[in-house]
Amino acid sequence: MISLTDIKKGLLVSLWFVFLTFPLMVIKINPIDKVILWRWSNMYWVAGGSFLCYLAMQIYKTRKLTRQEHIKQGLIKEKPKMQFKLLSDPKIYLPTLAVAGLFFLAFPLLFSTYQTNIMITALMYVVLGLGLNIVVGVAGLLDLGYVAFYAVGAYSYALLHLHFGLGFWEVLPIGGLLAASFGILLGFPVLRLRGDYLAIVTLGFGEIIRLILENWNEFSHGPSGISNIPRPGFFGIHLGLEQSITYLYYLMILMVIFTIFVVNRLQSSRIGRAWFALREDEIACQAMGIDKTKTKLTAFALGAFWAGMVGVIFAAKTTFVNPASFTFLESAIILCIVVLGGMGSIIGVIIAALILILLPEYLRAFSDYRMLVFGAVLVIMMVFRPQGIVANIRRTYTVQKND
Amino acid sequence: MLELKSINTYYGNIQALHDVSLNVKEGEIITLIGANGAGKSTTLMSISGIVPPRTGEIFFKRKPIQGLSPDKIVALGICQVPEGRHIFPDLTVAENLDMGAFLRKDKQQIEEDLEYIYALFPILKNRRSQPGGNLSGGEQQMLAISRALMARPQLLLLDEPSMGLAPLVTRRIFEIIKKINRENNTTIFLVEQNANLALKVADRGYVLETGRITMHDKASTLLADEDIQKAYLGI
Secondary structure, rough: OOOOHHHHHHHHHHHHHHHHHHHHHHHHEEEOEEEEEOOHHHHHHHHHHHHHHHHHHHHOOOHHHHHHHHHOOOOOOOOOOHHHHHHHHHHHHHHOOOOOOOHHHHHHHOHEEEEHHHHHHHHHHHHHHHHHHHHHHOOOOOOOOOHHHHHHHHHHHHHHHHOOOHHHHHHHHHHHHHHHHHHHHHHHHOOOOOOHHHHHHHHHHHHHHHHHHHHOOHOHHHHHHOOOOOOOOOOOHHHHHOHHHHHHHHHHEEEEEEEEHHHHHHHHHHHHHHHHHHHHHHHHHHHHOOHHHHHHHHHHHHHHHHHHHHHHHHHHHHOOOOOHHHHHHHHHHHHHHHHHHOOHHHHHHHHHHHHHHHHHHOOOEEEEEEHHHHHHHHHHHHHOOOOOOOHHHHHHHHHHOOE | OOOEEEEEEEOOOOEEEEEEEEOOOOOOOEEEEOOOOOOOHHHHHHHOOOOOOEEEEEEEEEEEEEOOOOOHHHHHEEEEEEEEEEEOOOOOOHHHHHOOOOOOOOOHHHHHHHHHHHOOOOOHHHHHEEEHHHOHHHHHHHHHHHHHEEEEEEEEEEEEEOOOOOOHHHHHHHHHHHHHHHOOOOOOEEEEOOOHHHHHHHOOOEEOOOEEEEEEEEEHHHHHHHHHHHHHHOO
16 A cells, blocks of 8 residues: 555655744744753654655545546446535435524524624625625636725725714615725726736735725824724614624624525526636637626626625624725635635635634634644645635536436 | 728737728628638638727628627627637536527527527537537537527628538538528628638638738639639649
8 A cells, every 4th residue: 555655755755844844843942041942842743744644645545546446447336426415415405504594593692792793704704705706706807906895895884974974774785886886997997907917906906995095094094994883773773782793693694695695696697607708718708799898897896896795794893994904815815715615606605704714713722823724724725626615516517417 | 791891900010901801792601711820810800899990991781880899799690700619618518509699588599599500510419518628629610600600690700610620520510601501591701721612612702811802703713713723722
């Protein structure tokens, strides 16, 4: 099973890992006593761990290869993929869905306000992920400045409330529409761009919005932000802090359901098909009579619309906005949600959003290593499962129909 | 049906077409032949609006169409099969065909047209739920032509349908092109490097050299012309 060359390679790998992690794991400087602590035991752990990991990976690989060989020779039948089974068999996915639904409905009753608050944040990222999924996953336009639209939504609630006293429910659609018009504004200059160039322009756009908010004091109150933004009202009844968090939670659940419904309908609609087609071949799209301009702009506008609405909810949840909440890192996290979840796949994006937002909250004990783990997860995912946690179902569905 | 009046098309500063004029009558098969880089594809792109001409006029059914966006031109009934097929590799064959009918809303007739196309190319029916990228080159060309037919064009612009195909497959495709022309009275504007085959199916032909029309005549006359034979037919 394991050959000598494998062991040799494994030793090399572990040596390389020891070298890479040496400064981080072994050397520890104590600045008070001005001594260096050499933690040699850590080195052995790293070496042993990486060696074993490598061997395990190798064994897994050879097993997979022999299995494929056997399938080819007709010795054993190919099992349907796990993911496919989960999503296609109603006996499995209906109860799962019911349990998940009940869990989310009962969440605020079962857990503390703190937990509910975290869950609201996670749900907000679910909606943000689904919105960006329209732009990146479906239409294939790499957008690195998505957080700009989120900021537009949040600030539109903050400013409209400050100057005109508008309430949450009035601003929710206005914030969405404002963000959508900013999406169109960004869309026009980047219509001809694709790939890297598009990514750079959108990145710039995101930074421009943030810098304007930070420096235009008269307009946005600068880095000190705007506070005292009211939470959403409930038919004029005054709610306590805990009640209003619970209320916001259910609001967010409704929002998620609404988003899933719309995105799902969009993907199987004509415009959704046009987005898929535009991602694959622009010239052919034009030859088929698809209006390139309109199709791209709707993708940008719709994606931005969701970000804008979540922005309004964000402002209402934190009751305070400042430009520091809308840095590039936010865009990167939302993009990670889409890519890790699987481009174009709704379930994948939801799962990825929950994992990426909830795990760091619950693993606070390891918060020092958060970025390290995050980076490692990204690298590992891209190497072993580039299609994401749940690959786009649309294709699996059509192949199934074929048999 | 289609008339080009001295159009000049540029890519940036480089002029690709010099005063190209030609006309296509209803129900005809017209071919445009020429060497590599003569501007054949550019002529088609100019007609379909993807690379609009800088000067000159294009009339379709006596109405000017230059300056319209590509989707408006498709809506008028001009459909292009781009060079190199350009099918959607990740969409299934059926979805590819559905994209062809993107601008149409008559569901009943789309169904009928789909049946017609499956009768024309039975292989596409067998493979209708496979991704377009899994098809062979010849099948992809069939799919590209079928997809354009799904738009119910009055004028079909074909850009090098023989590119990269085996001679037998090419012949089959050309038979189908003739059949489409006969059965639906679809006017066909064919751009080809394979001048021999193209002139055999066409009614009339134009010869394009470095962006200028140098000759036009009946296809049979061109086929017999000595200069043409030397330059394009390798005789």
